Amino acid sequence: MEQEKPIAAERLQAFFHPRSIAVVGASDEARWSTYLVQNLTASNFSGPLYLINPRRPSVHGQATLPTLSALPEAADLAFVMVPTPQVLPVVAEGAARGVRHFVVLTAGFRETGPQGEERERELLAFAQAHDLLILGPNGNGFINASAGITPYGLPINFPLRSGPVAVVLQSGALASAVLAFAQAHAIGLSLLVSLGNEGMISLCDVLEYLLADSATRAVAFFLESIRQPKTLRQLAARAQAQHCALVALKAGRSEAGSRAAAAHTGALVGDAAVNAAALRQLGIIGVSSLEDLLTTAALAAYHGPLPGRRLGAVTPSGGACDLIADRAQDEGLLLPELSDRTRARLQAVLPPFATPHNPLDVTGYVVVDSTLQQRALAIVREDPQLDFVLNVVSIDGLRRPNPEGQQALYNQYERLADLVHTSPRPILLVSNTCVDLPAALLPIVERTGLHIIAGLEHGLRALGRLLWWSEQLSQSQQPDVEEPQPGPALALDRAALAASGMGSWSEVQTRALLEQAGIPLVPAQLARSVSEALAAARHYGFPVALKIQSPAILHKSDIGGVALNLSSEEEVTRAFNRLLTAARQHVPASAIEGILVSPMRQEGHELLVSILADQVWGLTLTIGLGGLWAEVLHDIALRPLPLKRREIRGMLEELRGFPLLRGLRNQPGANLERLSAVISQIALLAQTLAPHLEVLEINPLLVNGDQVEVLDALLIWRN
Numbered sequence: 001m002e003q004e005k006p007i008a009a010e011r012l013q014a015f016f017h018p019r020s021i022a023v024v025g026a027s028d029e030a031r032w033s034t035y036l037v038q039n040l041t042a043s044n045f046s047g048p049l050y051l052i053n054p055r056r057p058s059v060h061g062q063a064t065l066p067t068l069s070a071l072p073e074a075a076d077l078a079f080v081m082v083p084t085p086q087v088l089p090v091v092a093e094g095a096a097r098g099v100r101h102f103v104v105l106t107a108g109f110r111e112t113g114p115q116g117e118e119r120e121r122e123l124l125a126f127a128q129a130h131d132l133l134i135l136g137p138n139g140n141g142f143i144n145a146s147a148g149i150t151p152y153g154l155p156i157n158f159p160l161r162s163g164p165v166a167v168v169l170q171s172g173a174l175a176s177a178v179l180a181f182a183q184a185h186a187i188g189l190s191l192l193v194s195l196g197n198e199g200m201i202s203l204c205d206v207l208e209y210l211l212a213d214s215a216t217r218a219v220a221f222f223l224e225s226i227r228q229p230k231t232l233r234q235l236a237a238r239a240q241a242q243h244c245a246l247v248a249l250k251a252g253r254s255e256a257g258s259r260a261a262a263a264h265t266g267a268l269v270g271d272a273a274v275n276a277a278a279l280r281q282l283g284i285i286g287v288s289s290l291e292d293l294l295t296t297a298a299l300a301a302y303h304g305p306l307p308g309r310r311l312g313a314v315t316p317s318g319g320a321c322d323l324i325a326d327r328a329q330d331e332g333l334l335l336p337e338l339s340d341r342t343r344a345r346l347q348a349v350l351p352p353f354a355t356p357h358n359p360l361d362v363t364g365y366v367v368v369d370s371t372l373q374q375r376a377l378a379i380v381r382e383d384p385q386l387d388f389v390l391n392v393v394s395i396d397g398l399r400r401p402n403p404e405g406q407q408a409l410y411n412q413y414e415r416l417a418d419l420v421h422t423s424p425r426p427i428l429l430v431s432n433t434c435v436d437l438p439a440a441l442l443p444i445v446e447r448t449g450l451h452i453i454a455g456l457e458h459g460l461r462a463l464g465r466l467l468w469w470s471e472q473l474s475q476s477q478q479p480d481v482e483e484p485q486p487g488p489a490l491a492l493d494r495a496a497l498a499a500s501g502m503g504s505w506s507e508v509q510t511r512a513l514l515e516q517a518g519i520p521l522v523p524a525q526l527a528r529s530v531s532e533a534l535a536a537a538r539h540y541g542f543p544v545a546l547k548i549q550s551p552a553i554l555h556k557s558d559i560g561g562v563a564l565n566l567s568s569e570e571e572v573t574r575a576f577n578r579l580l581t582a583a584r585q586h587v588p589a590s591a592i593e594g595i596l597v598s599p600m601r602q603e604g605h606e607l608l609v610s611i612l613a614d615q616v617w618g619l620t621l622t623i624g625l626g627g628l629w630a631e632v633l634h635d636i637a638l639r640p641l642p643l644k645r646r647e648i649r650g651m652l653e654e655l656r657g658f659p660l661l662r663g664l665r666n667q668p669g670a671n672l673e674r675l676s677a678v679i680s681q682i683a684l685l686a687q688t689l690a691p692h693l694e695v696l697e698i699n700p701l702l703v704n705g706d707q708v709e710v711l712d713a714l715l716i717w718r719n
Contacts, residue, residue, distance in 0.1 A: 139196020163188015331464025
């Protein structure tokens with residue numbers, strides 16, 4: 001359910017910058033309490049810290065207060081970790097004392113079942129009635145690394161590194177895992193928020209706040225569910241305009257729900273696929289692991305969009321060159337040959353047994369000459385045939401040196417930082433493996449402002465995603481070509497249509513609707529007798545196709561209700577009787593409308609075009625090549641509606657079978673503009689039928705050059 005009134009960024013600014021904190025349920029025996037107080041102490045929280053415990057005069061070496069009512073002032077934030085039944089009374093007491101902001105660590109609410117859900121509903125209703133803000137329940141709090149404020153209920157390893165990456169999680173314990181990875185790889189955070197049950201402060205609320213935060217240049221979020229899709233769409237557009245990267249790890253994979261089980265699309269499209277397609281449509285970078293989540297967000301935050309896919313790589317290892325070449329191909333990166341001038345300059349600095357190729361192996365001679373790789377990098381960065389350069393740094397096995405060695409290491413990285421910061425094209429640093437940065441390097445990257453990507457595997461994958469995002473930014477800045485608006489044919493009485501045929505419609509019923517919307521169809525006549533079928537066949541000319549028609553029979557071929565390539569009157573007669581007999585074995589005669597007769601179409605490419613109502617994103621378009629391509633190879637493209645025609649063309653180009661549509665081996669291709677226009681008409685019709693529509697499936701849509709025709713169709717209304 002979309003939140004009626006979003007929380008203002010100014011209100012969250014105050015929430016995440018408390019000047020005084022009350023800890024309700026503070027106890028020497030509770031680990032959460034111990035961790036929380038240790039975190040606030042270690043971060044040198046400057047404001048008053050009130051510990052609330054009615055049974056102990058002191059905890060954690062500090063005097064306590066018995067209740068929130070005893071506070072000498074209204075605390076800016078109350079951190080609540082009391083038994084579940086006591087949470088609402090504590091919040092009510094705090095509200096009476098003037099406390100407006102609460103973090104509720106306590107579990108036992110919506111996540112536990114109906115009783116907990118009712119308890120959470122009561123808590124949130126009270127909070128809304130009294131203009132309170134609650135983070136949680138069932139969350140660990142937040143870490144405002146930019147301001148050094150850490151009301152967080154799990155251990156933090158200090159010192160904290162602040163920086164341009166924000167992290168928002170619909171999870172508790174995973175927040176600590178993400179924090180540990182960020183600290184181990186010197187990824188600076190602006191804000192980390194554990195939303196818990198997301199009862200009041202939502203992902204979109206925090207995202208709106210972060211888009212107004214100049215310290216944040218990328219936001220990484222872990223999603224268990226998407227509760228505000230419309231708001232997320234709006235915020236994603238703002239993030240694109242600000243060049244703030246959004247990176248999402250969406251958990252949970254499930255089969256398609258029963259809502260679409262009656263359509264072929266239901267077997268192809270699951271909730272996870274729709275979510276992934278929707279996030280991609282919004283320009284949100286999708287990842288599949290926590291490591292990739294942080295690596296990709298950090299890459300975007302520290303480097304921003306990249307200018308192109310032409311990669312130059314410099315490494316002291318031939319094996320790393322091979323790995324880079326393989327992964328670059330997987331991610332669609334280009335490895336152009338170095339220019340003649342670059343190769344000539346490299347030959348002057350490389351040892352005689354090195355070859356100036358891209359990727360460039362400067363060889364193990366770096367052990368003899370520690371300046372070799374940087375001198376080669378200084379040359380490669382000037383090559384005009386490259387868009388950016390990847391420089392592999394060897395940190396594996398690096399141990400803490402003595403003071404002289406530490407200074408030498410700093411000098412080495414200071415020279416590297418100068419190369420990076422003065423380069424005419426971006427230079428990205430990456431380690432060979434996803435190993436934690438050695439302790440000796442942590443202060444150096446802090447002082448030099450360098451960012452080292454965590455390992456070739458994660459790094460190259462993150463590069464591919466960053467380049468995709470960079471290209472999305474470029475496309476979003478292109479002016480849209482004005483597209484034709486739906487004509488009078490789409491001015492339909494949706495409610496009357498839905499009421500006239502609740503449940504499903506047969507093909508012949510659906511055809512009338514498609515024709516009204518101006519969508520091209522293969523000619524067809526409904527026959528209720530053999531003589532009518534023969535007359536239709538003579539009219540069209542042989543061969544013809546016959547299909548049983550009944551709203552109770554959705555998959556005609558499954559019951560033997562389709563006959564193709566009928567080349568004579570005798571074949572039509574036998575097929576007509578056979579189809580009727582087959583249908584009567586499954587549905588009453590009164591449910592049979594007749595048999596549809598149409599001319600056979602022998603040439604062209606068949607496509608599946610389907611729109612189904614997703615419970616989160618609404619109407620969602622699926623396009624795939626017909627037959628094996630969609631059902632066996634799962635070659636489909638998905639997007640929530642509405643869509644521009646160029647986006648539909650992009651969906652066609654995503655298909656692995658797209659070369660067939662473009663024309664392969666001297667075979668004529670489809671008119672892609674015409675095909676995109678017809679699919680756009682189908683999508684507009686579906687939008688006109690919303691919210692009554694459950695499924696509109698065209699299977700197949702036949703394209704043969706300029707000719708595009710619907711050969712079969714299915715429509716299911718929402719109950």
